[in-house]
Amino acid sequence: MGQAFVFPGQGSQAVGMGKALAETYPQARAVFAEVDDTLGQKLSALMFEGPEAELTLTANTQPALMAVSLAVIRVLEAEAGLDLARDAAFVAGHSLGEYSALAAAGSLSLADTTRLLRLRGSAMQEAVPPGVGAMAALLGLDYETGVAVAKQAMEEQGGGAVCQIANDNGGGQVVASGSKAAVERAMEIAKSKGAKRALLLPVSAPFHCALMQPAADVMADALAKVEIKAPKVPLISNVLAAPVEDAKDIRGLLVAQVTGTVRWRESVTYMASKGATLFVECGSGKVLTGLLKRIVDTATGVSIGTPADIDAFKART
Structure with a gap:
């Protein structure tokens, strides 16, 4: 069975996300601690306890959602013996989730991903005045x-x-x-x-359109200074709806993604056409699992964001 690991984007956040993972698994705690240290902020406390209004600020939401996704991956590696290079046909993420996918596939370090998403969230928020x-x-x-x-x-x-x-x-x-x-x-x-x-x-802002060009410029500058390795699993790019493995191409596509369409339907269809029958959504919420049913009704989707979900996935494998 071909497996694709997919990572959610903005809108999947909820107060309490990741808390049970942190209470249960040291690997999750380690991810949250590194994200907190990188930002110089107790983002994990905001994720676990709120307030919701602060969590939904784009600059907080983006690194927070990535942190939960990476915590899930690290726990699956430790508890279920997951090896993405061996077990995954593809990785893909919805908007900011593309960064989570790249971090999971070893293309970006956790610290760099955290910094990039904090910057991306701030730059997208600031690109367009409120109400415009x-x-x-x-x-x-x-x-x-x-x-x-x-x-x-x-x-x-x-x-x-x-x-x-x-x-x-x-x-x-x-x-x-x-x-x-x-x-x-x-x-x-x-x-x-x-x-x-x-x-x-x-x-809070009109994402993925030409009005985001100032944010794309900020990300172009930031991504030029970050080490990007070839992912150990092919990434299905939001912009191309096709696989990309070259680090230079990934850099350019992450910039283009800020103003470009998230081609999620085509991305999922592509992965299914190449043999992916199980789509594993790693992180907060079940948005992508819900969308999967509307795109490829023959595929199976599972979402993993809690210890119970980890146990269920272990039972499958």
């Missing part, structure tokens, strides 16, 4: 229709307005991102094109 941008889920549209809707909305707004498809999540779920007025217009157009629903998302 928006994101909206367009439910019931396929990707091609979503792209046409975003293009029409941008053209109708004119004046340098931005509207792009930020996420193609599969199962008729696409997300538009850009200038607030253009995104709101896209919601109206989407309904006229057959969308079941169109709703604004409670996000």
Whole structure:
């Protein structure tokens, strides 16, 4: 059975995430301690106890979600004998989860990943003033229709307005991102094109669109100074929806990802087409496992974020 290990992105965070792992496994505690030390902040306390409003700040959410994902990987290595190089056909992550995937595959160190995600979260937050941008889920549209809707909305707004498809999540779920007025217009157009629903998302900035170019520039500078090794498992890139293993290519794609579409539907379809039948979601929540059912109904998804999940995975192997 081909296995793909996948890593969640923003929206999967919840107060209490990782706490039971830390209480049960020294490997998880070690990951959280290294992240705390790297940031000079007790991020683990924020993850375990809240407050939620502080945890959901992008600069905190991004390294926090990665920390839980890496804690799961380290525990699986110790408790279930996991060896990604041997046991995984692919790794992939949704948006910030791509960094978690690279850290799990040995391409980035935990400390560098932590610093990069703190910077990425801050830079994305600061790229667009509050209230200028928006994101909206367009439910019931396929990707091609979503792209046409975003293009029409941008053209109708004119004046340098931005509207792009930020996420193609599969199962008729696409997300538009850009200038607030253009995104709101896209919601109206989407309904006229057959969308079941169109709703604004409670996000702090318009991610994965051209308005994020200042953040992409920040990440280009930061990634140029970080050692990136070839991953021990092929990474399915958000931007390409195809495997990438060359460190130089990974660097450029991580920069492009800031303003580019997260092609999750195509990424999952690709992995399934190459023999992946079990998708193991490592970290907080079950968002990617839920999306899997809408993309490839013949594949099996399991999510691992608690000691009970670890035990269940051990029982499978």
